[in-house]
Amino acid sequence: xxxxxxxxxxxxxxxxxxxxxxxxxxxxxxxxxxxxxxxxxxxxxxxxxxxxxxxxxxxxxxxxxxxxxxxxxxxxxxxxxxxxxxxxxxxxxxxxxxxxxxxxxxxxxxxxxxxxxxxxxxxxxxxxxxxxxxxxxxxxxxxxxxxxxxxxxxxxxxxxxxxxxxxxxxxxxxxxxxxxxxxxxxxxxxxxxxxxxxxxxxxxxxxxxxxxxxxxxxxxxxxxxxxxxxxxxxxxxxxxxxxxxxxxxxxxxxxxxxxxxxxxxxxxxxxxxxxxxxxxxxxxxxxxxx
Ligand code: ATP
Numbered sequence: 001x002x003x004x005x006x007x008x009x010x011x012x013x014x015x016x017x018x019x020x021x022x023x024x025x026x027x028x029x030x031x032x033x034x035x036x037x038x039x040x041x042x043x044x045x046x047x048x049x050x051x052x053x054x055x056x057x058x059x060x061x062x063x064x065x066x067x068x069x070x071x072x073x074x075x076x077x078x079x080x081x082x083x084x085x086x087x088x089x090x091x092x093x094x095x096x097x098x099x100x101x102x103x104x105x106x107x108x109x110x111x112x113x114x115x116x117x118x119x120x121x122x123x124x125x126x127x128x129x130x131x132x133x134x135x136x137x138x139x140x141x142x143x144x145x146x147x148x149x150x151x152x153x154x155x156x157x158x159x160x161x162x163x164x165x166x167x168x169x170x171x172x173x174x175x176x177x178x179x180x181x182x183x184x185x186x187x188x189x190x191x192x193x194x195x196x197x198x199x200x201x202x203x204x205x206x207x208x209x210x211x212x213x214x215x216x217x218x219x220x221x222x223x224x225x226x227x228x229x230x231x232x233x234x235x236x237x238x239x240x241x242x243x244x245x246x247x248x249x250x251x252x253x254x255x256x257x258x259x260x261x262x263x264x265x266x267x268x269x270x271x272x273x274x275x276x277x278x279x280x281x282x283x284x285x286x287x288x289x290x
Contacts, residue, residue: 001086002046006114008106009145010038010095010282011138012168012249012256015200016218018183018191019151026137026153027183032160032200033138035145036168036282040107041092042069044114048086056091068108072135076115079131080122096278098176100250102138109142129155147204147284149197164207165285167265169238172254172278173230182220182251192219209260213244216258224252231255234276241268262287 015032022028054067064070069089077084089111095103112132116123123131125143132139137154147160195217203211225232231248234255238246242264243257259265265281273279 001048002118004044004046004114004118006042006044006110007039008042008095008103008108008110008142009035010106010170011035011102011142012170013100013218014147014212014216014247014258015197016220016250017195017197018186018219020191021187022153027186028152029150029154030197031150031154032147032197033141033150034147034284035142036170036284037287038095038101038170038280038282040095040103040110042107042110042114043090044111045088045090046084046086046118048088050086050088052086053088054091055089056093058091058093058097060097061091061093068104068135068139069111072108072112072132072139073115075131075134076112076123079127080119082119094280096172096254098178099172099254100177100179100248100252101170101172101254102142102250105136105138106142108132108135109139112139113143129157149201160201160204162204162207163284164204164209164212165283166209166212167259167262168282168284169243169257169259169265169269169272170249170254170280170282171234171238171256171272171276173228173234173276175228175230175253177224177227177252179251182223185223186220189223195219209258210244213258213260216245216247218248220251221248224248228253234272237272238268241271243268 019028129140133155149158200215235246238257246257269281
């Protein structure tokens with residue numbers, strides 16, 4: 001039996017706009033996605049000689065084919081034409097679920113990356129991303145990590161190389177939001193006037209966290225605040241505690257504050273955690289370098 005270890009990192013949408021509806025029923029999006037250090041850890045056992053099994057310390061993580069890891073593994077082994085002779089995946093879940101943090105997608109991405117390394121990189125990065133896109137639209141980004149502009153269903157990726165270090169306090173209110181319902185509401189109410197990624201991307205070019213913070217955007221946020229007013233309150237509290245700006249990620253319900261000071265972010269994290277137990281401190285860089 002072989003044990004592999006992998007980590008899947010949470011994704012934040014620093015910018016998220018919906019461009020229109022596609023003929024296949026999905027939506028074209030334009031987003032700036034950021035991988036951060038809040039992570040799930042996984043142990044992957046190959047050759048267990050037992051039926052496939054997924055389990056987690058959290059009871060609500062799906063344990064069967066509904067787990068994105070299952071589908072990712074099926075596609076991977078199908079693509080390379082191998083049978084692992086039993087697969088067990090243990091997931092230590094830290095990323096809040098149903099939060100817009102791509103928790104399921106990032107686990108699937110971590111599994112794909114780990115399997116590909118173990119099987120001598122038989123699939124190129126491009127092939128791995130194409131396979132990941134079949135599992136979920138955030139999976140290709142989660143495979144690449146870092147910062148990227150993503151377009152269409154999420155499968156077109158343009159990496160942004162200049163990443164100034166920022167600190168994020170991520171808060172998940174108790175309520176979750178269904179991504180499907182958010183898109184349906186947007187279809188009914190219409191997509192607001194165009195916005196674009198230029199300003200936030202310039203913030204990256206200039207290595208300027210304040211400029212990035214000033215140009216956060218999420219088309220779903222006003223709709224989500226109507227449903228879960230707590231989201232608006234969390235945004236205010238993050239700003240009161242020193243965030244340069246705060247915004248919801250994905251279709252919610254998690255909110256993040258962006259900081260240029262680790263110390264201020266730590267203080268804000270401690271304060272908000274008293275009220276919201278699912279509050280986390282993360283960075284796009286390395287805590288040790290702070
Ligand atoms: P996204 O940002 O991609 O919309 P999310 O962060 O809102 O995703 P997830 O944490 O991925 O949401 O969970 C959404 C649902 O996906 C869960 O309710 C769960 O049923 C399912 N799921 C499948 N695989 C996983 C996994 N490995 N971890 C967590 N949830 C998973």
